[in-house]
Every structure is written in C-alpha cells, then in structure tokens.
Amino acid sequence: MEPLRILSARACPLPLANVDTDQLIPAxxxxRPRSAGYGDFLLRDLRFDGDTPRADFPLNRPERQGSRILVARRNFGSGSSREAAVYALVDHGIRCVLAPSFGDIFSSNAVNNGLLPARIGEDEAEALLSWLDQGGDSMTVNLEACQLEAGGQTFGFAVDPVWRTKLLNGWSDIDLTLSHAATIDSFAQADSERRPWVMPPR
Incomplete structure (x- = not known):
C-alpha cells in the first residue's frame, strides 16, 4: 500500500449527508472481479441517468475531473459492510474523504485500502463545501500534522491514531504487528523463562 503523508490535489464537493455504501456502489x-476495477460505478445511480452522465453532478463536472479529495456531510459510508464501496472510491482516484462522521466499518475498510477518512467539524465541512461551490479547487491534506489547507485557511481534522500510523507507513494490519516484532520476541523470551511450563514441548 502506498504511504499517505501529504496530499495536494483537486477536491470535489459532495453536499450530501448519509451517503451509504449501497449508493457508493450499487450491489x-x-x-465483477476486483482486478477489473470499480471506479466507473462510484455513485452510479446518482451520477448517471440510465447510461447518461448527469451534467450537474459534482464528480461529472469538467472542473472536478481528476479529484483525489472528496468533501461530504455527516455519516458518510453508513449502511452495509461492503468493502467494494471503498474499492469504487479508490479506483476512481479518491485518496481522502473529509466529512464530519463516517460509518465505522467503512472507515476500517478505507484505511485498509489506503483511503483516509478524515473527520472535520460540521462548520468546517460547510465552509469547505461553500468554498468549493464558489470555485475553490485544490487543497492540501497533511496527515503528519492532521491539518488541511484550503483557500488560505487551515483546518484541523481527526483520525484514529492507529489508522494514522498505518496510512503514514502504507501498512496493513500484518505490517503493523510486525513493527512490534522485537517487543513481541522479547516478551516471548522472558515469558518462557518465567513460566517454562506453559511452553509446548519441542
């Protein structure tokens, strides 16, 4: 997984609350196999009218093409646990979603696929959505400092510290465990000497 430290990129507003995983990718x-890519199906029923792209939908606008940051309202990624919702975002090129709150399972799936679910306040979300609606374009998300810069303003954001560590290093859960290998080995050695009877016979 590619580490995420500082992301400077075009942002897209999605002024909707309660965007659930069924909306992110309809069942x-x-x-399709994961290798085929899910990016074309992101928010399919909101982005398209049948097979025709809706010109007024934010992600379809020419000035939002190539966006890697999405700004939304509360409860983003609620609903079912389908990891394919994250696949659709990542395959579409999104690397960070900024919202006041997220579905818990969605957030965990996001981090495991290199997508940052960054929590911002309701007021900050509205300010960013307004700025983008008025022509704002690029912003910088600094995971090292847990800050974002947009339109000359700086906002803080929150993310679980363990998830932050995983994203900064591009680690999976196994990588995170292996980062403590020396401590684990030291504990195992000391415990085998302190309680030799618990060790299985070799």
Whole structure:
C-alpha cells in the first residue's frame, strides 16, 4: 500500500449527508472481479441517468475531473459492510474523504485500502463545501500534522491514531504487528523463562 503523508490535489464537493455504501456502489455491480476495477460505478445511480452522465453532478463536472479529495456531510459510508464501496472510491482516484462522521466499518475498510477518512467539524465541512461551490479547487491534506489547507485557511481534522500510523507507513494490519516484532520476541523470551511450563514441548 502506498504511504499517505501529504496530499495536494483537486477536491470535489459532495453536499450530501448519509451517503451509504449501497449508493457508493450499487450491489448489481459487485459481480465483477476486483482486478477489473470499480471506479466507473462510484455513485452510479446518482451520477448517471440510465447510461447518461448527469451534467450537474459534482464528480461529472469538467472542473472536478481528476479529484483525489472528496468533501461530504455527516455519516458518510453508513449502511452495509461492503468493502467494494471503498474499492469504487479508490479506483476512481479518491485518496481522502473529509466529512464530519463516517460509518465505522467503512472507515476500517478505507484505511485498509489506503483511503483516509478524515473527520472535520460540521462548520468546517460547510465552509469547505461553500468554498468549493464558489470555485475553490485544490487543497492540501497533511496527515503528519492532521491539518488541511484550503483557500488560505487551515483546518484541523481527526483520525484514529492507529489508522494514522498505518496510512503514514502504507501498512496493513500484518505490517503493523510486525513493527512490534522485537517487543513481541522479547516478551516471548522472558515469558518462557518465567513460566517454562506453559511452553509446548519441542
């Protein structure tokens, strides 16, 4: 997984609350293999009218093409536990979602796929959505400092410290465990000397 430290990129507003995982990727598109890519199906039923892109939908606007940051309202990624919702975002090029709150399982899946679920306040979300609606474009998300810069203003954001460590290093759960290998080995050695009877016979 590619580490995420500082992301300077175009941002796209999604002024909706309660965007659930079924909206992020409708179930009918989940029969495809992961290797085929899910990016074209992101928010499919909101972005398209049948097979025709809706010109007024933010992600379809020419000035938002290539956006890597998404700004939304509260409870983003609620609903079912489908990891394909994260696949759709990542395959579309999104690396960070800024919102006041997230679905818990969605957040965990996001981090495991290199996507940052950054929590901001309601007021900050509205300020960023307004700025983007008025022509704002790029912003910088600094995971090292847990800050973002947009339109000459600096905002703080929150993320679970363990998830932050994983994203900064590009680690999976196994990588995170292996980062403590020396401590684990030291404990195992000391415990085998303190309680030799618990060790299985060799």
């Amino acid at each position: 009918r598109f989940m029969k």
